[in-house]
Amino acid sequence: MSTDNGELALDVREVEKVYRGRVHALRGVSMKVRRGEIFGLLGPNGAGKSTLVKIMMTVVHPTKARGTLLGQPIGHKPTLAKVGYLPEHHRFPGYLTGRQALEFYAALAKVDRRTRKRRADELLKVVGMSDWAGKSVSSYSKGMMQRVGLAQAMINDPDLVVLDEPTDGVDPVGRREIRDLLLSLRDQGKTVFLNSHLLSELEMVCDRVAIMVQGLIATQGTLEELTVESQRYEIVIDGSPPVWLVEHAAMRAERAAENQTRLVIQGSDPAPIQPILDRLRSEQRIICAVKPMRETLEDLFMRAVTDPTTGAIKQVGAATGKRVAPGPGGGE
Amino acid sequence: MTAALALLLDSYRELNSRKLFWLTLLLSVVIDCLLLLIGITPDKHLSLLWLHTPFPVMPSTTLSVLLKQTYIIIGINLWLTWAATILALISTASIFPDFISGGSIDLVLAKPIGRLRLFLLKYLTGLLFVGMQVGAFSVVAFVIIGLRSGAWEPGLLLAVPLVLVFFSYLFAVCVLLGLLTRSTIASLLLTILFWLFLFLMNTADKAMLMPHVTNDLYVEKLEARLATAQQQSDSGSAQRTAGLEKELAEARSDRDAIRRWHGYILAVKTPLPKTDDTMNLLVHRVIAAAHLSEEQPEDDQHQLPFLTFKMRAAGVRVTEVLERFESVQRSRTLPWVLGTSLIFEGVVLALAAWIFCRRDF
Numbered sequence: 263m264s265t266d267n268g269e270l271a272l273d274v275r276e277v278e279k280v281y282r283g284r285v286h287a288l289r290g291v292s293m294k295v296r297r298g299e300i301f302g303l304l305g306p307n308g309a310g311k312s313t314l315v316k317i318m319m320t321v322v323h324p325t326k327a328r329g330t331l332l333g334q335p336i337g338h339k340p341t342l343a344k345v346g347y348l349p350e351h352h353r354f355p356g357y358l359t360g361r362q363a364l365e366f367y368a369a370l371a372k373v374d375r376r377t378r379k380r381r382a383d384e385l386l387k388v389v390g391m392s393d394w395a396g397k398s399v400s401s402y403s404k405g406m407m408q409r410v411g412l413a414q415a416m417i418n419d420p421d422l423v424v425l426d427e428p429t430d431g432v433d434p435v436g437r438r439e440i441r442d443l444l445l446s447l448r449d450q451g452k453t454v455f456l457n458s459h460l461l462s463e464l465e466m467v468c469d470r471v472a473i474m475v476q477g478l479i480a481t482q483g484t485l486e487e488l489t490v491e492s493q494r495y496e497i498v499i500d501g502s503p504p505v506w507l508v509e510h511a512a513m514r515a516e517r518a519a520e521n522q523t524r525l526v527i528q529g530s531d532p533a534p535i536q537p538i539l540d541r542l543r544s545e546q547r548i549i550c551a552v553k554p555m556r557e558t559l560e561d562l563f564m565r566a567v568t569d570p571t572t573g574a575i576k577q578v579g580a581a582t583g584k585r586v587a588p589g590p591g592g593g594e
Numbered sequence: 595m596t597a598a599l600a601l602l603l604d605s606y607r608e609l610n611s612r613k614l615f616w617l618t619l620l621l622s623v624v625i626d627c628l629l630l631l632i633g634i635t636p637d638k639h640l641s642l643l644w645l646h647t648p649f650p651v652m653p654s655t656t657l658s659v660l661l662k663q664t665y666i667i668i669g670i671n672l673w674l675t676w677a678a679t680i681l682a683l684i685s686t687a688s689i690f691p692d693f694i695s696g697g698s699i700d701l702v703l704a705k706p707i708g709r710l711r712l713f714l715l716k717y718l719t720g721l722l723f724v725g726m727q728v729g730a731f732s733v734v735a736f737v738i739i740g741l742r743s744g745a746w747e748p749g750l751l752l753a754v755p756l757v758l759v760f761f762s763y764l765f766a767v768c769v770l771l772g773l774l775t776r777s778t779i780a781s782l783l784l785t786i787l788f789w790l791f792l793f794l795m796n797t798a799d800k801a802m803l804m805p806h807v808t809n810d811l812y813v814e815k816l817e818a819r820l821a822t823a824q825q826q827s828d829s830g831s832a833q834r835t836a837g838l839e840k841e842l843a844e845a846r847s848d849r850d851a852i853r854r855w856h857g858y859i860l861a862v863k864t865p866l867p868k869t870d871d872t873m874n875l876l877v878h879r880v881i882a883a884a885h886l887s888e889e890q891p892e893d894d895q896h897q898l899p900f901l902t903f904k905m906r907a908a909g910v911r912v913t914e915v916l917e918r919f920e921s922v923q924r925s926r927t928l929p930w931v932l933g934t935s936l937i938f939e940g941v942v943l944a945l946a947a948w949i950f951c952r953r954d955f
Contacts, residue, residue: 281954316700316954316955319700319703319704320703320704321699321700321703321704321954321955322954322955323952323954339706339707339708340706341706342704342705342706343705343706345704347700347701347704349697349700349701349704350697351696351697352697352698352700352701353695353696353697353698354698354701355604355607355608355692355698356611357607357608357610357611358604358607362607365600366600366603366604367701367705369596369597369599369600370597370600370601370702370705370706370707371705371706372596372597372706373596374596375596414701
């Protein structure tokens with residue numbers, strides 16, 4: 263029976279995984295990924311990201327899991343025909359050539375013979391591996407393996423592409439090509455689920471992100487939503503802070519460069535800064551810069567992994583011992 | 595079906611990439627060439643190509659018999675049973691540890707194919723190695739024997755299914771150990787150790803069977819002599835009867851002790867795969883199918899270790915012992931030899947499949 267609500271590519275609720283009865287890798291993860299978006303999952307090492315992805319892909323059995331993948335219950339094997347997956351540190355059999363590897367995994371995904379030959383040629387071209395298609399994968403560099411791995415994840419023309427560290431080992435040019443590829447997938451209406459440590463790259467392509475810490479989703483949403491509290495304008499002026507600073511409750515001053523002051527105004531609305539700029543100009547102060555600012559993904563990430571009470575980085579890795587209830591930041 | 599064919603093709607490519615696969619095939623060709631080169635000279639000596647060897651053959655031996663016997667002794671007993679099996683184990687031991695290694699298994703498990711189906715397909719394609727090797731070897735041997743001697747014996751091809759079954763016992767154990775240890779070397783060494791254990795059990799069985807049948811015959815002879823002595827009424831019959839009764843009691847006691855120990859060995863052996871018996875089955879079936887007669891020793895020219903002077907004096911003959919020995923071995927039915935072995939294999943495979951299906955990779 264289909265439980266597809268049409269909008270969600272992934273809708274998981276209360277996913278738990280306990281390894282050997284001791285290690286709580288996932289402690290009740292809930293997450294929604296909409297169709298046609300690029301979704302980024304990030305978190306420190308051992309946070310449980312790969313375990314969650316492996317549960318989605320039936321590589322790991324969940325201790326508890328509810329929810330759907332492309333409208334079907336998690337673990338429904340036939341649905342995987344519409345999912346492409348690139349695991350972290352993937353390894354193709356060394357006796358296959360790049361083209362043979364693509365055709366082999368396409369056949370396992372039940373792609374017919376003619377289509378898989380055509381798709382293999384097309385995708386090898388897309389990832390820039392056409393010249394190496396007939397060579398054994400054992401002769402490939404890590405970056406080349408990653409490119410063929412990406413082609414493998416798309417060989418079955420999937421609706422959902424799950425990529426675990428897709429740019430691992432890829433040079434800057436290759437990374438840019440991969441980013442363009444991901445954006446083109448989104449333009450084709452595909453859903454992309456990215457699992458990565460490279461925050462700057464995720465920031466460039468992701469529509470929505472989730473941050474996982476110690477087996478729980480600490481926060482998730484669009485970058486806009488997640489950084490709304492941190493949005494501000496910064497005005498850099500020459501000289502000391504204006505004397506009328508105290509009249510503006512939403513404004514504070516910081517020392518910038520030598521003999522410069524940075525005025526910080528909270529909020530994303532540009533209207534409140536106009537009278538401030540007018541007043542500065544009327545005082546003939548030199549305005550060096552006016553910048554809309556917000557937290558970067560890295561700031562957001564660091565905030566999520568930092569204990570607000572102690573200021574220390576939360577313990578890396580999955581929790582051991584008894585299950586801990588999800589914090590207020592977790593959940594959907 | 596697409597996935598099954600893909601796995602089949604992948605296994606072929608995997609085997610094809612291994613030098614050992616081709617080395618084994620080359621050695622099979624060398625042994626087949628032996629069938630092409632040997633012959634019988636007009637003065638009934640063995641010839642190799644154009645060379646006359648000093649080894650005489652039996653006057654009744656024809657070229658057909660010589661070729662079939664060579665196929666059985668060298669092809670089956672030496673090559674397929676031992677050397678080719680060891681090479682096949684070395685070649686296939688890495689199939690599952692490689693298959694379940696990190697980064698490799700994820701790609702396969704994330705496809706729309708059930709784990710049990712995946713496991714069984716991988717197992718069956720692993721048997722492809724031996725199937726191809728034995729198939730090629732036996733078919734070529736069949737053709738050479740047919741072309742050279744005119745004896746087209748399809749029975750020679752029985753080697754293909756029986757060697758495959760024989761190898762599958764060991765491969766199932768190797769797969770289970772590969773899944774448990776995730777190591778090619780560990781699974782290979784432990785499988786060979788297991789095979790050695792089976793060999794020792796078979797050797798112990800044979801070693802106990804010989805005194806078992808010898809003592810059975812000895813008791814039977816004594817019982818017959820006692821019955822005869824009891825019917826006689828001459829002056830010494832009472833003394834002879836008493837002597838025979840005493841000897842019979844001792845013989846029965848020895849026989850019961852041997853039977854008991856042999857029973858223990860059989861009890862251990864019964865649930866285990868019967869590698870030796872399976873190959874014996876093959877040799878007997880091939881001999882029968884190829885219309886060969888099994889060599890029988892000429893009586894009393896041979897010594898048997900358990901045939902004592904007292905037993906010989908009681909009328910136990912070497913031929914009788916060997917016939918009884920062969921008869922007991924042949925009485926081990928197909929269900930006992932293959933059935934119990936396949937049940938063992940099934941249990942081992944079921945356990946391995948359960949581990950494969952339940953494991954988090």
